[in-house]
Amino acid sequence: MNSDTVTYDMIRAAAGRLAGKVRRTPLLSSPFLNEIAGRQVFVKPECLQHTGSFKFRGAWSALSAMPEKQRSQGVIAFSSGNHAQGVALAARAHGVPAVIVMPTDAPRLKIDNTRALGAEVVQYDRATQDRDEIGERLAKERGLTLVKPFDSPLVVAGQGSVGLEIAAQAAEQGVSEAQVLVPCGGGGLTSGIALALAQDAPDMQVHPVEPEGFDDVRRSLESGQIEHNPSMTGSICDAIITPAPGKLTFPILRQLCGPGLIVADSECLQAMALAFLRLKIVIEPGGASALAAALFRTDLLEADTVIVVASGGNVDRELFSIALNDSPEVT
């Protein structure tokens, strides 16, 4: 857990520990989406993963690699929700306690689910309190191991298993060249996928996707140094709003990724409606950002094939109904 590098071999090793524990999500497509995008679009629906997001992969990777004595004392995580559920379920499956530090404004569904999966939830105020400080203090007090949401080699290695699957599933479709769009918060999923594809599908180019106004990763890639978001609230894409790219993830993103893309909240809602209509999957706003970029920001795309990750599906029914009913009819 204390090493500060992550490699392709670590992703392969994580995939071995994950085998039979995570779902190999399919690669979906629809002629209707291809028509909107003007190219072939494949969607990797990690919303269908256990706990409704890719986060279960990283959590399982971290817990399964811990020495048993350390793991048995329990784990702690801080998260706006999807990482929380991933860690909670992975801890329950390993039979160890989990404490989750969550912001008070996290979607109620995510808080409820985390509790229902057996974790203890400790809440904090996103505007005034530092979640890292809270997490580290609790960890020390109770002897818990902190499972970071993205800036940890074992977590990145677990998320990277998505990239291994993309390379294999695209090859089955005869696709080796593509732009791969990934919803990006701290960069754990994006950097893991980029590392996997650099080896298994070197003609694929990964691009992080962020909401307008919360494009810390895009700006960091442009300036060459870690940039911060001015605010942590104000987008419906809660799952991918983080202060800045990670110290571990940013150098990987910088080395391997193409420029970042940005999308509006309204485009994410419309992508959610189209995923409902054409793919029969449920995506949350942040998780729909990459699909939104593939459908509505096509001027920045060059490849004949775009592969997008739909990173999570934990959305309240109220917000989902808004996405369905307020989106322009696209049939």
Place this chain on the structure above:
Amino acid sequence: MNSDTVTYDMIRAAAGRLAGKVRRTPLLSSPFLNEIAGRQVFVKPECLQHTGSFKFRGAWSALSAMPEKQRSQGVIAFSSGNHAQGVALAARAHGVPAVIVMPTDAPRLKIDNTRALGAEVVQYDRATQDRDEIGERLAKERGLTLVKPFDSPLVVAGQGSVGLEIAAQAAEQGVSEAQVLVPCGGGGLTSGIALALAQDAPDMQVHPVEPEGFDDVRRSLESGQIEHNPSMTGSICDAIITPAPGKLTFPILRQLCGPGLIVADSECLQAMALAFLRLKIVIEPGGASALAAALFRTDLLEADTVIVVASGGNVDRELFSIALNDSPEVT
């Protein structure tokens, strides 16, 4: 196409023709659904299949087995919608014309999609006109081959590929004994799955599931002869409302299936909301009937494991919003 039997070997042959053409849908589950059902529940989401339902399997099976000269003249199908889309896409992929005879009250989404997939749509009045007669006349006039929605050996063989996948995927989970619940209209999917499982998973028992008041199959299984529905309208489960089980399918159902189950429309809506919340998939009312039975008609179930097929996801956004917002909160 003129043989009047369907065998396990025909299902295997169909699966060979379908390889690389249909999606191998995953087997999903959620600890939250298990808790409601009081047992392990697996869901086979055929809503994620091409065109949003299992029907693409049977259509591909039928078209791919036709002599090329016959196929090139085109195909015709009559359908409330899902079979229509399956045939339309399979015909387009084979580069041949398709005529689809659809009831005037079919969901607009299904009519629009069928047209968008390149088929010619001919509409008829479900209450006063006989779709079989219309279909057969058009077929004769234009030299088209009729692709029946369920009472055809090649179509049943294609649908049976779902059963092969269920047996293999359940075995991967260590499951060999289960009750398998299948939304049932004319019985093509149910009989195909039953034939596949009789060979590959003989300790699984298949049960057809129908809406209350449209339980022709359940009553037919009870009486031992083909019974008819008194009406063809009055349920939101449009995809599985048919006049009676087929001449081909009923003897198979009678030989291989356990008693039929029935569910209320309101239970289907609630199952749709839970599938949204817990599995992140979109199911249409008829397609949700088997999940509804697994969750809410548990007094009729005995096995520790229930596997349900979610047969389709082609639902208008208006009806889906009703399912989300009118269902009791189950968290």
